[in-house]
Amino acid sequence: MTRRPPGWLLVSGLVVAALAVLPAVYLGVRAAEADADTWALLWRDKTWGLLWRTLGLAVAVTACAALVALPLAWLTTQTDLPGRRGWTVLLCVPLAVPTFVSGYVLLATFGNGGVLEEPLSRWGLPVPSVYGFPGALLALTVSTYPYLFLALRAGLLSQDPAWLEGARSLGMSPARAFWKVTAPLLRPAFVSGALLVGLYVLSDFGAVALLQYDAFSRAIYVQYEGAYDRTYAALLGLALVVVTAAVLVLEVRLRGRAGYHRSAKGAARVSAPVSLGRWRLPALLLCGAVVAVGVVLPVGVLVYWGVRGLVGESASMMAPALGSVLASVLGAVASVLGALPLAFLAVRYPGRLTLAMERVSYVGYALPPIVLALSLVFLGVRALPFLYGTLAMLVLAYVVRFLPQAVGMVRSALLQLNPHLAEAAASLGQSPPAVFRRVTAPLLRPGLLAGAALVFLTAMKELPATLLLAPIGFETLATRVWGATAEGRFAEAALPALVLMAISALGVGLLVSQEGDAPRG
């Protein structure tokens, strides 16, 4: 435990961690301007109410997302489910649906005058109210379960089949073996995925605003929306940082200290898929149901808007599509590169400092994106004027915002990797870069790819930072969608939104096809 990390690793880790902590520093600077009146605003009962409502929603969404994601991840990796790759891609797509679309879909379905009203009232049944907690829970579960799905998949794929086979050969039933062997080994993947879901809920503004659930991020947004009051907004933001810190400490407790990597022999091997037998149909129905709610419904609504708007002119999607892909790919690559030193330090050189460095990478993620964007404006004009207004600034923003998605994935993959493999390679005379390239990186591939996929998908729909930090005139599909919906022209929003979802699905498909060839270590 007292091994010291090499200097270059520590320095690169510190640089990334410093970047990640920037939004909190910015909030500190702005909050320092607060007078007694502003502090008094913070210490009101209303703040506590917001806090409880936000935490309650975060816990509920995480639980529901887990209920959806675990069976789906198992079905698509461990069984003979027909069309596993296709399902995997489709099941990731909800991540790419912009929140305003998923929120609108809910309203158009369950709202007054919505699709369900007539059939339900004919049977004398009340339309379930979608406003408030239930609506926010549903919308956020649908848009966040892919975080857990991807994390659990990566965990399952890099799990050593020897553990499960050992348990089975000793007479455990498949179900018992899953809960006794597979599930405990999934703990790091589960916890890191759950953290992403929970913290996303803290930061989300779109769904809670549309569905009228009064949460913390909405309160922060209101300040920037109308009050031009950066001080009070900063205090609320800092309060959210404190909550995030508490969640992060709690997660460390939940992680436990067990070892998760495979047994000494490191031969890459694929486990034999479980035959579903008569459970095949229910399994397909489950996948179908989730895809119907998360993909088919929003696509249907978009197509409906699009058809209504076909009379209007259709602008070329080439430039914004290229812009989206360019910025998101750069953001994904940069985030994974930034995540590597943090994850390595935390896993291979555990200690207070390295743990803290890995933890602070989550700070930017739980803050409303507008806070993060403004903190980068703050940094950019003061410290990096030569980058300000260039694409590099936007990529930097994506890294600060989405870093934890990559860190979580890389970290849980690294935990499952036996350190002796790299040590053996080193002892055989390989230089550290060669060890990484020839041994560690190939074995980490599922984790690296899952991390890159997550960042890519979420960067594709990112809006506030893109609007404020992209080079002037740089368009993405998300800004196109925003441009149209801001004035209520939904028909014009349909095409860019559909292209956005299609490219996202394509990106995930590409990654999933890579994943299949990966050696499993």
Add this chain to the structure above:
Amino acid sequence: MMRKLLLTLLLSVSSTALAAETLTVYSGRNEKLVGPLLKKFTEKTGIEVKVRYGETPQLAATLLEEGDKTPADVFFAQDAGALGALGNAGRLQALPKATLDKVDARFRSPTGLWVGTSGRARVVAYNTKKVKPADLPKSILGFTDAKWKGRLGWAPTNASFQAFVTALRLLKGDEAATAWLKGIQANEPRVYKNNAAVVEALGRGEIDAGFVNHYYLYAAKKSNAELPVANYFVAAGDPGALVNVAGVGILQGTKQVDNAHKFAAFLLEPEAQTYFSQETYEYPLVKGVKTAEALPSLAKVGSPDLDLSRLDDLRGTVKLLQDTGVL
């Protein structure tokens, strides 16, 4: 192929950043609306324009963070409050008198820091199947009546609503504003994200009446002419008849003062004023330009007598909204 594409993209980005005689505009107004107008401006004057589009309050916050290092020369804002906030922070410089004088004193900064380019009236939009105009009160204050319980919709996080509450405070005092907010709260209004969502909900029949800006109705009717929603204007002089403006201000420290002046002047020329009126159904603010036919004249709407610069006093309003539990 891909590399070539990337290269051209990067080059085009950096080359626009280097070009000297381009005016940089931060626009809180939509690209669809502003884009064609800017093209005409460039054709007419030869001045290239680069635009960062965004939400007005977020751009205002960005300009405040950027301070004197901002790359922006001009701020084209959706409402007077944002311009007021930047003016108060010392970020705007005075406009030429000739430009200011084109617009009624009510619709520009008294210190000359910004000028309104088009007007937006507060109205009560209502569902025509559920409400008769005769049933609607003459004053916005009348909606606290219990007969409106469960029938109202509003968007309290929306800047234009908050500007109206500020106007209410300034015209009738904090106590009256508090009483009105509490009265409406007692009627359990549905809360929406923005004006467009209120109009949509009216169309769905989710609510009977909602407090919005006048032009959202016409935008919604463009995609659905059958929408059973109409606008109701309260009596002239009532706080509910407030006319707020979208406007333009020139940033402190710009190196392109002349070009920025030309830009502001261009937005007040008949061509641009007519364009706003036709495209968005907003009120033109320069005399001699026709108002859209569906609308009562600006004089008839009768915006209450109020210095719109004072609408930047939003902190007090937000506190009031929070104390009454509206936010």
